[in-house]
Amino acid sequence: MPVHQETREVPYTARQMFDLVADIERYPDFIPWCQALRVRDDKRVEGVGEITADMVVRYKLFLEQFRSLVFVDPRSLHVSADYLQGPIKKLHNRWKFQDLPAGGSTIDFYIDFEFRNRLLQRIAEEVFDRAFVKMSDAFINRAHAIYPAPDQ
Numbered sequence: 001m002p003v004h005q006e007t008r009e010v011p012y013t014a015r016q017m018f019d020l021v022a023d024i025e026r027y028p029d030f031i032p033w034c035q036a037l038r039v040r041d042d043k044r045v046e047g048v049g050e051i052t053a054d055m056v057v058r059y060k061l062f063l064e065q066f067r068s069l070v071f072v073d074p075r076s077l078h079v080s081a082d083y084l085q086g087p088i089k090k091l092h093n094r095w096k097f098q099d100l101p102a103g104g105s106t107i108d109f110y111i112d113f114e115f116r117n118r119l120l121q122r123i124a125e126e127v128f129d130r131a132f133v134k135m136s137d138a139f140i141n142r143a144h145a146i147y148p149a150p151d152q
Contacts, residue, residue, distance in 0.1 A: 003112045004132050011150040012143045014077050014097035014105035020143055021079050021095050022072040024053055030142045032134050033057050040067070047074045052084070066091070089114040103150065109136065 010017060027034045034055060041052040051070045056063065066086025072079050077098070083091035093111040100106060111132070 003110075005108075005110045006132075006136065007106055007108045008136065008140075009100065009104055009106050010140055010143065011104045012147055014099045015074070016147055017105055017107055017139070017143060018074060018077045018079065018095075018097045020139060020146070021097075022074070024051060024070055027055070030145075031138050032131075033059050035063075044072065048072065083113075087116055089116045107139075 025037060025039060027037050035058045036056040038054045039051055040054060041050075043049045044051065049072065051072065052067065053070060054065055054067050056065045064087045066088055067084040068081045068091065069084050070079065070081045078094070078096055080094040081091070091111075091113040093109070093113075096108040098106050098108075
């Protein structure tokens with residue numbers, strides 16, 4: 001059962017990074033392996049609330065779809081996702097963002113997941129660290145692409 005927690009500092013504000021992570025409909029544009037994403041239900045009120053979404057993930061020969069319940073709260077700068085349906089036995093992740101006094105922000109990311117299929121689980125465990133870094137970097141690279149360069 002891979003579990004990973006990481007805190008990274010970035011030169012962007014906590015709100016900028018929250019907005020990027022909360023914009024789940026754009027994930028296929030920049031997240032590796034995310035082939036498609038469809039919002040099934042959006043219960044946000046003034047930006048706060050739950051989104052039910054289906055994501056199609058392709059990795060080498062594997063093509064899987066799973067449904068998650070994503071909770072976003074721009075007031076606390078918090079995003080979390082929990083697994084609802086698909087090939088995964090469990091999935092929970094959370095993002096927390098906090099501005100730094102000198103500028104930029106910290107991103108606290110946590111993920112815990114387990115596949116039902118033992119073969120998929122073994123593959124996931126073998127590539128987990130590299131895959132996590134690649135996904136984490138995808139969000140930071142997206143920030144570089146869409147936000148103006150922060151003052152240094």
